[in-house]
Amino acid sequence: MQGHAEPVHHEEMLINMGPQHPSTHGVLRLLLRLRGEVIESARFVIGYLHRCHEQLTEQNGWIRAMPLPDRLDYLSPITSEWAMALAAERLAQVEVPERAEWLRVLSSELYRIASHLVFVGTFAMDVGATTMFLYTFRERELLLDIFEKLSGQRMTCHYIRVGGVGWDLPSGLDAEIRRVLKTVESRLPEYDDVFTNNRVARARIEGVGTMSAERCRAFGASGPVARASGVDFDLRRDAPYGVYDKLDFDVVTGERGDCLDRLTCRTMEIRESIKLCRQALDGLPEGDIRTKLPARFKTPEGVAYGAVEGGRGECGYFAIGDGGEAPYRLKIRSGCFSNLHLIEKALAGWKLADVVAILGSIDIVLGDVDR
Amino acid sequence: MEERGWLESLVNGLVQPLYDAVPWIVHLVPLLWILVLVAVSVLILIWAERKVSADIQSRVGPLHHGPIGVFQSVWDALKLLTKEDTIPRQADRLVFCIAPFIAFVPAVLVYVVIPFGKGWIAADLNVGLWYLLSVGSLGVVGVIVAGWASNNKWSLLGGMRAAAQLITYEIPMFLSVVVVIMMAGTLSMDDIVRNQAGGRWSLAPPETPFAGWYCFTIPGLIASVLYLVAALAEVNRQPFDLPEAESELVSGFNTEYSGMRFAIFFLAEFSNTALVAGIAATIFFGGWSSPIVSEGEGIWQIFGDGIVWYFVKITALIYGMMWVKWTLPRVRIDQMLQVAWKGLIPLALINVAIAVAHVAWVGP
Amino acid sequence: MGHVPRTQVSSNPIIAFFQYVWSSLITAAKGLRVTGYNAWLRERVTVAYPKQELDLSLRTRAKHRVLVDDTGDPICIACGQCQRICPDHCILVTRKKVTVTTPEGEEKQVNRPDEFVIDLARCMYCNLCAEVCPVDCLHLTRDFKYSSGDVHTMRIELEGLLRPEPLSEYEANQTDGADDEGGEE
Known part of the structure; x- marks a missing residue:
């Protein structure tokens, strides 16, 4: 709290934004030093949602901890699951069947669309366009319905397992996914009309909260936040996992790193993900979906790092195995946690109304930040 | 005949003696009508707001109380009335308690000079428009003191924003109303409506019943657009809902209010919404005059001038305001001031010049 | 770009x-x-839930269900694998020996659950218990209407887990004669 222990001058106001505030996306607490409506400095306080995920995994073991990553980044659970499964598989040298890899790509790209839709909606709502929130959630609902048919749950899927995926594609879902993708694709121009291209919205988001590529690199930011600032880095292309090296897609980058870039990066990524989903459906091979693991799945001694491109940046699981059913130590590297650290510098000098816009454009999930 | 006898005896037995004893009581009748009208229209507006937003957002809105949920807001009002009355411990109690009423009373008082129909005006003041704008702008005091008295930083920010916003947007509002005053040559609301009966140069085809409406003159058209934009800000609606910006200020100046006092703020807000729509309808869109036929014969009589047209017009205007509210994002505080000082006020001043030319060229 | x-x-x-x-x-x-x-x-998307219900997916994971044999006894062998794998420790199984008569007429001692309790208030519906079941007797069904104001009523005993409707995906596939694609381990 250094910098906030200083006495408050009488023109200044120290204001506590959160943990119970409608637009801090959960339980983030921001300490803002205001002069009028202008932010002098900002500090954030996290930890209100800490649930000991690393420790739980170290105690429960790989198999029993597999449902837990869903609860970290609950808006994009599949990617967290995949990162954890990847760490275990790399540690224990488990082969994953070809079909399972394709299903993993399909499901994680579908959930990436859902996750970015939530971003577009909540960001628009932070800026004041409540209707956009309902529109994007309406489309997200279609995607969640697909996940209900695929895995049985809408958000806490528990779909990706160590050694494969939990369920195969049920009959008829292929056509439905294609139909939903078409619907989502047709609604994207509507979002542009209602929000992105609107003059009022442009005034709120264009040129606001710029972050340079250097600062993003320095803070270890990743995902759409870093790409919007021009950091050309995407794990799907730069450290391919699954079958991404066989798929054709573009990595979207921005130029200025303002809120508009962070918004358009995500809307463009939705388009890229739609492309990837279609390729995954077309190329889906026949075969097994899951490697049979021993009843007591053990990981040997060694270290492994499984990282995937999550909805909000690099989602990595670093595991140290000791020959037991559980990792000796598991460290979760969360994209949101690193990205969140950008805001302290990004907020200074902007107005109170921009706080929610900048914070919204970074798109944090407090479950992932606090873990 | 029997009913008339019954009514006559009631008038002779009760009303006449009462009138003899306190003759000023007759002035309470229109006030009572205004209070009932405001209360009922606010209940309808709250329901309509929810239904319109639901329509726009692919939802269905309230459904269960009454047909298509029309009694939802009645139940909401009852819920608010029965809620615990909380006052923050550090609040300025007296100011905190009277602030909602300071906001609410002007919002009702201004209805006195609104002509709902032919002769349906509580007091046809010869300075009606002047009275309306000056009394109407008192409501901001209630909002500011509510923000101050709550002793909450968010409320204070909301109150300060409200002060800046409401005072700023009164200027373009006044300047666009001035155009109408110049063209009508009167401040009386009733005369303004009557002056729109037609017979002057108009953008609309001549000989139509709506040809004389001020929105069909060039300065009137510009003024009506400017007025409606400023009106959105005056009633704190998107894109200018900064004083109670939910995602930024929690709930703005009424963060600490609950129960009955919150309901009164709500009442004042929606009453103001109906009011600015009513003023726009009266001074730009011909008030109670009919766009189809002014003095109909036979079946056409029901489409003639009358109170119905006033309500049709404000319904359309309020629907437009809700539509805009649920579409546009919110502007930032500095942008909000820019829109007024750099956008609306210069345009309104230019428009006043156009109106001078218009009046000089075409005649009032 | x-x-x-x-x-x-x-x-x-x-x-x-x-x-x-x-x-x-x-x-x-x-x-x-x-x-x-x-x-x-554009048409509305709201579903007026109590009046109108969505068609849930066959794989929807909600309340558990223990399958029974022809005589109405659970086919669970009380091996305790579900109890061991449950990440939330919400399953409790104790074992008892019972004597059953096989179709061939000979009497046989088998393991049967004495006490079988699932605390649904703690369950996170991960499906792990159903997947490890060696005799495929435990399944998660689409029955989601068991919310309660009292958390203790969420502790479901064996009798509560034998309800026949609605079917889980496993049973639906069995009765349809469709290929057994889901729910298997």
């Missing part, structure tokens, strides 16, 4: 002013067109 084009404003302040006014009106009109279209022409 195919981005949304940025706002272009003229350097002449007078022209820029009218550009702002014009673009405000045009873009607002575009937004109003979309919202108006949604209000009048």
Whole structure:
């Protein structure tokens, strides 16, 4: 709290934004030093949602901890699951069947669309366009319905397992996914009309909260936040996992790193993900979906790092195995946690109304930040 | 005949003696009508707001109380009335308690000079428009003191924003109303409506019943657009809902209010919404005059001038305001001031010049 | 990179002013067109839940169900694998020996659950218990209507887990004769 222990001058106001505030996306607490409506400095306080995920995994073991990553980044659970499964598989040298890899790509790209839709909606709502929130959630609902048919749950899927995926594609879902993708694709121009291209919205988001590529690199930011600032880095292309090296897609980058870039990066990524989903459906091979693991799945001694491109940046699981059913130590590297650290510098000098816009454009999930 | 006898005896037995004893009581009748009208229209507006937003957002809105949920807001009002009355411990109690009423009373008082129909005006003041704008702008005091008295930083920010916003947007509002005053040559609301009966140069085809409406003159058209934009800000609606910006200020100046006092703020807000729509309808869109036929014969009589047209017009205007509210994002505080000082006020001043030319060229 | 084009404003302040006014009106009109279209022409998506129910997916994971054999006894062998794998420790199984008569007529001692309790208030519906079951007797069904104001009523005993409806995906596939694609380990 250094910098906030200083006495408050009488023109200044120290204001506590959160943990119970409608637009801090959960339980983030921001300490803002205001002069009028202008932010002098900002500090954030996290930890209100800490649930000991690393420790739980170290105690429960790989198999029993597999449902837990869903609860970290609950808006994009599949990617967290995949990162954890990847760490275990790399540690224990488990082969994953070809079909399972394709299903993993399909499901994680579908959930990436859902996750970015939530971003577009909540960001628009932070800026004041409540209707956009309902529109994007309406489309997200279609995607969640697909996940209900695929895995049985809408958000806490528990779909990706160590050694494969939990369920195969049920009959008829292929056509439905294609139909939903078409619907989502047709609604994207509507979002542009209602929000992105609107003059009022442009005034709120264009040129606001710029972050340079250097600062993003320095803070270890990743995902759409870093790409919007021009950091050309995407794990799907730069450290391919699954079958991404066989798929054709573009990595979207921005130029200025303002809120508009962070918004358009995500809307463009939705388009890229739609492309990837279609390729995954077309190329889906026949075969097994899951490697049979021993009843007591053990990981040997060694270290492994499984990282995937999550909805909000690099989602990595670093595991140290000791020959037991559980990792000796598991460290979760969360994209949101690193990205969140950008805001302290990004907020200074902007107005109170921009706080929610900048914070919204970074798109944090407090479950992932606090873990 | 029997009913008339019954009514006559009631008038002779009760009303006449009462009138003899306190003759000023007759002035309470229109006030009572205004209070009932405001209360009922606010209940309808709250329901309509929810239904319109639901329509726009692919939802269905309230459904269960009454047909298509029309009694939802009645139940909401009852819920608010029965809620615990909380006052923050550090609040300025007296100011905190009277602030909602300071906001609410002007919002009702201004209805006195609104002509709902032919002769349906509580007091046809010869300075009606002047009275309306000056009394109407008192409501901001209630909002500011509510923000101050709550002793909450968010409320204070909301109150300060409200002060800046409401005072700023009164200027373009006044300047666009001035155009109408110049063209009508009167401040009386009733005369303004009557002056729109037609017979002057108009953008609309001549000989139509709506040809004389001020929105069909060039300065009137510009003024009506400017007025409606400023009106959105005056009633704190998107894109200018900064004083109670939910995602930024929690709930703005009424963060600490609950129960009955919150309901009164709500009442004042929606009453103001109906009011600015009513003023726009009266001074730009011909008030109670009919766009189809002014003095109909036979079946056409029901489409003639009358109170119905006033309500049709404000319904359309309020629907437009809700539509805009649920579409546009919110502007930032500095942008909000820019829109007024750099956008609306210069345009309104230019428009006043156009109106001078218009009046000089075409005649009032 | 195919981005949304940025706002272009003229350097002449007078022209820029009218550009702002014009673009405000045009873009607002575009937004109003979309919202108006949604209000009048697109169908509603709300499902009025208690009156109207969604068709849940066969794989929906909600309340557990223990399968029974022809005589109505659970086919669970009380091996305790589900209890061991449950991440939330919400399953409790104790074992008892019972004597059953096989179709061939000979009597046989088998393991049967003495006590079988699932605390649904703690369960996170991960399906791990159903997947490890060696005799495929434990399944998660679509029955989600067991919410309660008292957390103790969420502790479901064996009798509560034998309810026949609705079917889980496993049983639906069995009765349809469709290929057994899901729920297997």
